Amino acid sequence: MTTDVAVQPRRAAKASQKRKLTIEIVAVVAIALFLVLVLPLLLSGFRLNLVGRFLALAIVALGIDLIWGFTGLLSLGHGIFFALGGYAFAMYLELNTLGEGQLPDFFGLYGVTELPWFWQPFNSFPFTLLAIFVIPAIVAGLLGYLVFRNRIRGVYFSILTQAALVVFYNFFNGQQKLINGTNGLKTSTSVFMGQEVGSDSMRMVFYITTVVALVAMYALCRWLTSGRFGRMLVAIRDDENRVRFSGYDPTAFKVLVFAVSGAIAGIAGALYTVQSGIISPQFMDIAFSIEMVIWVAVGGRATLVGAMLGAVLVNMARSLLSERFPDVWLFFQGALFLIVVTTLPDGIIGWGRRSFGAAVSKALGLAPTDLPYLDDTPEAEAITETPEFAEK
Numbered sequence: 001m002t003t004d005v006a007v008q009p010r011r012a013a014k015a016s017q018k019r020k021l022t023i024e025i026v027a028v029v030a031i032a033l034f035l036v037l038v039l040p041l042l043l044s045g046f047r048l049n050l051v052g053r054f055l056a057l058a059i060v061a062l063g064i065d066l067i068w069g070f071t072g073l074l075s076l077g078h079g080i081f082f083a084l085g086g087y088a089f090a091m092y093l094e095l096n097t098l099g100e101g102q103l104p105d106f107f108g109l110y111g112v113t114e115l116p117w118f119w120q121p122f123n124s125f126p127f128t129l130l131a132i133f134v135i136p137a138i139v140a141g142l143l144g145y146l147v148f149r150n151r152i153r154g155v156y157f158s159i160l161t162q163a164a165l166v167v168f169y170n171f172f173n174g175q176q177k178l179i180n181g182t183n184g185l186k187t188s189t190s191v192f193m194g195q196e197v198g199s200d201s202m203r204m205v206f207y208i209t210t211v212v213a214l215v216a217m218y219a220l221c222r223w224l225t226s227g228r229f230g231r232m233l234v235a236i237r238d239d240e241n242r243v244r245f246s247g248y249d250p251t252a253f254k255v256l257v258f259a260v261s262g263a264i265a266g267i268a269g270a271l272y273t274v275q276s277g278i279i280s281p282q283f284m285d286i287a288f289s290i291e292m293v294i295w296v297a298v299g300g301r302a303t304l305v306g307a308m309l310g311a312v313l314v315n316m317a318r319s320l321l322s323e324r325f326p327d328v329w330l331f332f333q334g335a336l337f338l339i340v341v342t343t344l345p346d347g348i349i350g351w352g353r354r355s356f357g358a359a360v361s362k363a364l365g366l367a368p369t370d371l372p373y374l375d376d377t378p379e380a381e382a383i384t385e386t387p388e389f390a391e392k
Helices: 002-042 045-069 079-097 105-109 125-148 155-173 200-226 228-245 250-276 286-299 305-324 329-343 347-363 378-385 387-391
Strands: none
Touching (some): 002 045, 045 286, 125 250, 200 250, 228 250, 286 329
């Protein structure tokens, strides 16, 4: 009898989790279908292109939330990985547009007569697809390893990532001969799949690709943060010393999650580049990397949904305000950030959970449970099998 009583709450908790997962999947699919099938009918090509850019920025916000919201690593240098992904795709488009043996126009301005060695692999589309996320992941992994192995964290980690950003920014700015320096690489007039990248049909292709990539990156981040790996990230965020004393090595986890976050930023950079029409070192500007953090703060840390929502809403508000109030829109943007930080410390999603979370859960039949574990971990099994739990 006591065993049945002990098992029933746990079965109810599992059923509630399955229901939550089903609702989440249905919601994600519904939103994706709305973005792909309905929104193009409601917006002009220009507005739809803007939405595509905002969705690409939402992808990089997911990566920021993964390392900052869940792991407690505030990176102020994600513009590095964002730009690397953009440059990788732009280099392929430059070479794909030209004929065999031809060089991009800017090479002729500086007397370059042969294609540099690091450009040559980008003649291959499969290599480019891998490079878009592998190169940023490798750079992030190496940077993370050098920092985390010395147990550098907190504000010092943030300063180091910003210093790395300045180094990359100045380096790319000074490479006029090899990557066109401050002018960057233009993609809008490049040819991809036999069509101009800036054409309406290709913009639609890249818009749909961005929606699919956003769903895929959300699923990846959701998977990473929902199991034991996610609990380890939260434990590192809350008390890294205790994790180390428990016999785990936080360095390996932090390097891995930082590399994954860099890869996500690279994918976002590639998709943003083809929709904005250009990639330049300006994407490595300090202000842009700080804005990425602000998007996550506005939406809500450690929520994933909040990161995407914050990126879309902030950039949409900036676009609309800059059109209507071109002289004072920066003041509106500053006021928005101040209001969110002072009145909504947990972001929009955190405020929504506090205000409406209980009512929504009740309406959906997702009543909270007192069980400390809601999965099949050994900890959960041990708790439900103890005499003390059975007596309850």
